Amino acid sequence: MNYKKEDYKNGITFHKINTNKFKTNLFAIFLTTKLDRENVTKNALLTAVLRRGTKKLTSQEEISKALENMYGASFDCGVEKTGDNHVMKFYLESINNEFLPSEENLSKECLEILLDIVFTPYLEDGKFKQEYVDGEKENLKQIIQGKIDNKAKYAYDRCVEEMYKNEPYGLYKYGYIEDLEKIDAQNLYEYYLEMIKNVKIDIFVSGNLDDKIINELKESKIIEDLKERNANFNINKENEIKPQVEEPKTITESMQINQVKLIIGLDVLDNRKESKYATSVYNVILGGSANSKMFQNVREKASLAYTAGSNYLRQKDNVFVKCGIDIPNFDKALEIIKEQLKQMEDGDFTEEDIENAKTIIDASVGSITESQDSEITYYFSQELSDEVVSIEEYIKKINEVTKEQIVEIAKKIQINTIYFLKD
């Protein structure tokens, strides 16, 4: 096993991934909280404010200069929704010492900068620097307003929002402009102090690294000072079975575009862990590849759409069908899509379709280890769902899925929301 995990203190976990596939090392710190309306905007803003300066490197410019000098080490941060959790993610990637033109030790230095960014922010008068908070508020406002720029993404986000109205998962990960206005340097810093005491902390190191990197981590004063905690987050274990929807919700919105975006949110009325493998296969047969029903029958045969596919949101038991359609054709497209769902229920697909779908999933799961970021994400999602399934086991379970199981899942799939974005 190239993956090792160590619970350092209650609520604080180290993860080490050994890999020699890359020229780089990747370090990551994830802070996980429950997704809720009260904190979602604060988390998004906080992540942005933290990258502005540390006690030692007091401005973004100084941080950038330090990273550039380390052969362009790259820092990145952001917020993600993972099930009903909101995760603040901080990454630092640097070239492995082996590939530098001269002898230097970058990894320790890198880890220090990353810890500094998250745990020792730059302060003025006992709070975040006013200018940084104001600047980032303005930026975040533009990001929230920028939601409309990518039409396909916007349509998807809106469909999720409608499906999960008044529930955590319906929240926009960057938060809300009206909540942003209430945040200032003082109350954001107070929130930070409280949050950092209770948040679930996961620290990942990935690369061709010695085990002593973990010891270096433990010797860090910052890490030593962190107290154990009862981390307040949602385990993405099993959702409650979703209620039967009597009539699917249809939402139509207008924006000036040449192409209708159609998103159909489907509920999977089954919450068993084992069913998730069958749902994965279902999704690929429906819309997860160029051989899928969506691609073949909506795009190729009917020439109705340029894009047609589906994706499976595992943590929430949803499948989303997505299309870009020529405006006059959208009724016809909806009809053909419904027909594809019916065919899935009727078992109107072949053993070859199933084999093809499994091969596609095997290839995609098998290549998780080919990217440091996706390998970290894989182990982190297991951390949040409190299960350990190795990549090999995962592939084995996919390959055990039978046609009967897929049809059984298909019969438990219902349309929750139909979302149109049109001219």
Added chain:
Amino acid sequence: MKIVESTNIKEKAYFEKLENGLNIIIIPKANTKKKYIMWGTNFGSIDNRFIMPQTNEEVFIPDGVAHFLEHKMFEQKNGRNSLDVLMALGLDANAYTTNDHTAYLFECSSDKFYEGLDELMDYVQNPYFTDENVEKEKGIIGQEIKMYDDDPGFQLYLNTMDCLYHKNAVKLDIAGTIESISEINPDVLYKCYNTFYHPSNMTMVVCGDFKPEDLLEEIKKRLIPKENQGEIKRIYEIEEDSINMSKKEVNMEVSTPIFMIGIKDKVPSSEEAVKRHIAIEIILNMLIGKSSDLYKDLYNSGDLLAEPDMDYEFTKQYAHVLIGGQSKNPELIYEKVKKEIENFKKDGLNEEDFNRLKRKIYGDYVVEYNNVSYIARMFLADNFKGINSFDYIEKFNNVTKEFAEQILNEVFKEDKMALSIVRPK
């Protein structure tokens, strides 16, 4: 096979030119499960007039043929679609068309590589165009063109090209227009196929855990013998040095304006291209990269939200510098960039900044070698420009501050600059 090694990053590339003219580049990568193969032809959207070597006939083709041909290559005589066949094997298959080349590719994470190679080499060597299948494709590509018409980033880029170039076909949509593709028929497609899909105009790049000699044999086995072909004479419009216009603005559905500054450059020779590229990247980072004074100013005033995208794009037919981003105030950014360039020219480049950013650029190049797909794409695109990708790592130390200053004066000229803006409605 000719072996080229990069000692800094500990990688090797094997080069072979077959008798029929096909270039093969193999970059072996131990420890990785993924394999990536690309088969490219030096035929892109700007090649719209040429003389067929077989018949000496001069051919004018409608805009968008290279891209149309790419779509149609997957269709087989037996009714199968090769993209589906490859996907069914669990291979991540795709194709794309740029201004100067078209590439067919797949990525493999399983043991199905050679089955994929069978299919790839079969469909690229066996075109099948009929009136019916060409007509049907017009609907699909029409949708794709419309999708890009809605894409503010794409329009911004095309408008920048329209500013910089008078006639060069880089200013046209790679996919053509609904009107231009309506003129495409099987005859045009076969003429282009027979000319440009000859091995002597193609390069294959493979990256993954391979023994190069064995892989080379596998490739040779699958090649259909073809008679050698003379050089394809391509005819391009003569492009003036000056720019076409200095500004273009449109309104679209965006929340904040987006902008792109373009600087037209002369086409660099293959020998000087790499050094020029490295120098320009260092200058761009010094000018408006994350640690620059200008970026700090613009970030603090809220005029820039993030580091702009900076790029130097070039082929054998054009070259330009691009700086693009999102801002409430694009004109202000444009003015400040121009002013900072003048300051740099006047004061010379700061030594400490230069050295630091040179280190950064080195790191950026090394990171490219993390991924078999980046490696293959880089070697293919560079090969069509006459460049060996390792040169970016190996020639790195030859880029001095003095050289960068020379490039600064040569390239960053106000009369070669233009601004494209997409504003909210």
